[in-house]
Structure formats: C-alpha cells, structure tokens
Amino acid sequence: MTKMTGTRLDQNPAPANAPGRKSPRNPVASETARPAVFVGSEIYRQASFGRNHPLAIPRIATVMDLCDSLGWFDGNVFQHSSQADPETLAMFHDPDYIEALRSADNSGCVSRSMRKQYRIGTMENPLFPGVFQRAATAVGGSILAAECSLSGKIAFHPSGGTHHGRPGRASGFCYFNDPVFAILTLLDQGMDRVLYVDLDAHHGDAVQDAFAAEARVFTISIHEQGRWPYSGAVDDRAQGAARNLPVPKGFNDTELAFVIDEAVLPLAQRFAAKALVITCGADALHDDPLSGLSLSNGALWTAVEKLTQASDYSVVLGGGGYNPWSVARCWSGLWARLVGQKIPDRLSGQSQQILNTLECDLVDDDERCDEWLTSITDRPRAGTLRKQVCQTVASVLTN
Numbered sequence: 001m002t003k004m005t006g007t008r009l010d011q012n013p014a015p016a017n018a019p020g021r022k023s024p025r026n027p028v029a030s031e032t033a034r035p036a037v038f039v040g041s042e043i044y045r046q047a048s049f050g051r052n053h054p055l056a057i058p059r060i061a062t063v064m065d066l067c068d069s070l071g072w073f074d075g076n077v078f079q080h081s082s083q084a085d086p087e088t089l090a091m092f093h094d095p096d097y098i099e100a101l102r103s104a105d106n107s108g109c110v111s112r113s114m115r116k117q118y119r120i121g122t123m124e125n126p127l128f129p130g131v132f133q134r135a136a137t138a139v140g141g142s143i144l145a146a147e148c149s150l151s152g153k154i155a156f157h158p159s160g161g162t163h164h165g166r167p168g169r170a171s172g173f174c175y176f177n178d179p180v181f182a183i184l185t186l187l188d189q190g191m192d193r194v195l196y197v198d199l200d201a202h203h204g205d206a207v208q209d210a211f212a213a214e215a216r217v218f219t220i221s222i223h224e225q226g227r228w229p230y231s232g233a234v235d236d237r238a239q240g241a242a243r244n245l246p247v248p249k250g251f252n253d254t255e256l257a258f259v260i261d262e263a264v265l266p267l268a269q270r271f272a273a274k275a276l277v278i279t280c281g282a283d284a285l286h287d288d289p290l291s292g293l294s295l296s297n298g299a300l301w302t303a304v305e306k307l308t309q310a311s312d313y314s315v316v317l318g319g320g321g322y323n324p325w326s327v328a329r330c331w332s333g334l335w336a337r338l339v340g341q342k343i344p345d346r347l348s349g350q351s352q353q354i355l356n357t358l359e360c361d362l363v364d365d366d367e368r369c370d371e372w373l374t375s376i377t378d379r380p381r382a383g384t385l386r387k388q389v390c391q392t393v394a395s396v397l398t399n
C-alpha cells in the first residue's frame with residue numbers, strides 16, 4: 001500500500017525509532033509493531049460525571065490497570081499528560097466559556113443564564129468536582145500525543161476523543177474538544193495535510209465543523225444513521241472538507257472492513273495526508289448499550305491498524321463507550337495491537353479481578369457475559385455486506 005505521507009518530512013533521514021522498526025525491548029512484538037506511547041493521567045481515577053450519567057463509569061483507569069497487569073506498560077511507554085492552560089484552550093474555545101467552566105467548577109454551581117448559554121450543569125453535561133481540570137487534561141493529553149507522534153511513534157490517548165465540544169459550549173458529554181487540539185498541534189508543527197477519521201458511533205460533528213474552512217484538514221466520519229447529533233448525512237461534505245458515512249443498525253465486521261478498504265483508505269490516499277488523527281470510540285461495539293452497531297473489538301483494532309500502517313504520524317484517541325467491560329477490553333486490546341503485544345486467550349486472575357470490580361447500571365446482570373471478565377478479544381461479528389453500505393461507499397467516492 002502506498003504511504004499517505006507526502007514529500008517534505010519524508011526527505012529527512014528516518015529516526016532511530018522510525019515506523020516499522022521492531023522494538024528490541026519487546027520480545028513478543030509482531031513484525032508490524034512500531035514504537036508507541038500511551039498518554040494517560042491519574043486524574044482519571046477520580047469519580048466524574050456525578051450519578052446517573054452514562055459516563056459515570058470507570059474507563060481510563062481500568063484500561064491503565066488492565067494494561068499494567070498484562071505487562072503492556074513495560075519499557076517506559078507511559079506518558080503523563082498535563083493540563084492545558086486557559087491560553088492554550090483559547091486557541092479553539094471562547095475565553096468566556098473557558099472562564100465560565102473554570103468558575104463553575106470552583107464554585108460548584110452554575111446560574112440559569114450560564115446553563116443556557118454554555119450548556120453546563122445540565123443532565124447531559126453535568127458539573128462535578130474537577131470537571132475543568134479533567135477536560136483540560138484531556139486537551140493537554142491530545143496535544144502531547146500529537147507531539148509524540150511527530151517522532152514516528154504511534155500515540156495512543158484513550159481519554160481523548162471528545163469530538164462534540166464546541167468553541168463556546170459543551171455538547172454531548174464533551175466540555176472541550178481535544179481532537180481539534182491534536183489536529184491544531186500537527187498543523188502548527190508543519191503537517192500541512194491532516195486526515196481525521198472518526199470511528200465513534202456518533203457523528204464527529206464539532207471536529208468537522210471546526211475545520212470545514214481549513215483546506216489542510218480532511219475529516220471522515222463513520223457513524224450510526226439516525227442517532228444523535230443527527231448530522232453527518234452522506235451528502236454532507238462541508239464544502240469538500242469532509243465525507244460522512246452514516247451506517248445502518250447492526251453494522252458488522254465485514255461491513256467495517258469494506259468501508260475502510262473501499263472508502264476510507266482510497267479517500268486518504270486521494271487527500272495525500274501527511275498525518276492522521278483517529279477517534280476510536282468503543283460505542284460502535286455490539287455490547288454497547290447506547291448504540292445499535294454490532295462490531296467486535298477486533299474489527300476496530302484492524303481498522304485502526306490499517307490506517308496507522310498507512311501513515312507515518314498517527315494519533316489514536318478514544319471516544320464514547322458506555323459498557324465499562326467492552327471499553328476496557330477494546331482500548332486495552334487496541335494498545336496491545338498498536339504496540340505489538342500478544343493478547344492472551346484467557347486473562348490471569350489479577351487481570352480478571354480488575355474487570356470483576358466494574359459495575360454499570362446500563363447493563364443488566366443477565367446481559368453480562370463470562371468472556372467480559374476472562375478475555376480481551378471479542379468473538380468476530382462477520383455478517384452480510386448490505387447494499388446500503390455499498391451505496392454509501394460509492395457515494396462518498398464520487399467527485
């Protein structure tokens with residue numbers, strides 16, 4: 001496959017940790033493994049989103065603990081993200097909104113007018129202690145991830161992916177928009193063609209809108225049709241800066257592979273991207289309670305792998321995901337695949353214990369599967385390639 005990367009950066013000699021080079025530290029790394037960095041923070045161990053919110057579940061801390069228990073953080077691959085300061089946040093967000101979220105977090109309350117204007121302190125985007133710090137840390141993490149990617153390492157930042165955050169307001173559980181900052185960092189560092197691919201079950205609306213007038217960025221979103229935020233129709237191209245692939249309920253592994261091979265990779269080559277940012281929400285998985293898509297985690301890993309293999313500079317973010325078991329298994333397994341670690345068929349008792357402590361109001365007890373506690377890899381969910389998916393792919397390829 002032709003590399004997406006262009007000319008200027010390719011003229012430099014390959015760094016010692018260039019893509020494709022096998023890590024000497026990792027005896028089980030696959031031939032396709034390349035150096036990678038995991039960006040995280042201890043802040044994700046703190047409770048968040050209050051009660052009765054789909055995101056009031058452990059996600060990143062569980063991924064960190066699971067990866068650690070499996071020995072997947074050996075070799076100095078973990079990087080702590082710092083908090084983006086207000087000046088940095090103002091590169092995309094409105095200063096009055098930044099100050100409103102900061103002061104609301106400090107005071108623990110929000111006025112009616114602020115709630116209306118900034119959509120904070122609502123059921124959707126609740127105030128909780130540390131909300132500002134947490135959201136600003138996700139932005140800091142995506143900036144760090146983008147910087148790390150420039151050395152040729154794949155940068156994985158699973159707490160990123162807040163793709164609905166708007167310049168002047170919160171939206172869809174997102175207070176700030178860290179994918180925008182990953183892209184801005186790459187642009188600032190001289191990457192003049194940045195591809196953004198959004199595999200979350202929801203349309204990457206605010207990232208698309210942020211760069212709709214920016215010729216250096218091209219966005220592609222695959223998402224469930226008819227689901228919030230109800231944007232991202234197939235004919236929505238943001239004046240040429242975007243392609244959208246709304247997909248039907250039950251979207252399966254076979255269909256995702258088809259969409260990646262026949263639409264996303266050809267579009268990426270047509271754009272001649274130099275760098276890549278992916279939002280890989282875990283809410284497109286079959287076991288997620290808030291979407292109707294039907295993917296296995298392995299299908300998502302393969303999709304991400306194909307994209308990162310086609311780009312020399314890759315940032316991989318998380319996103320949505322509301323079943324804590326499938327989130328932890330999906331993003332831990334994705335990290336293993338990115339860094340070339342072997343995923344065991346059956347987890348050890350210590351790793352099982354980490355998954356065993358999880359709880360979730362959105363998943364009934366009788367829906368829980370034994371393999372959510374004993375394994376990382378889902379059973380594959382191959383299926384029929386439907387005509388609608390083929391038509392959508394054909395449609396986005398037309399000029």
Ligand SMILES: [Zn+2]
Nearest residue numbers: 200201202320
């Ligand atoms: Zn989502």
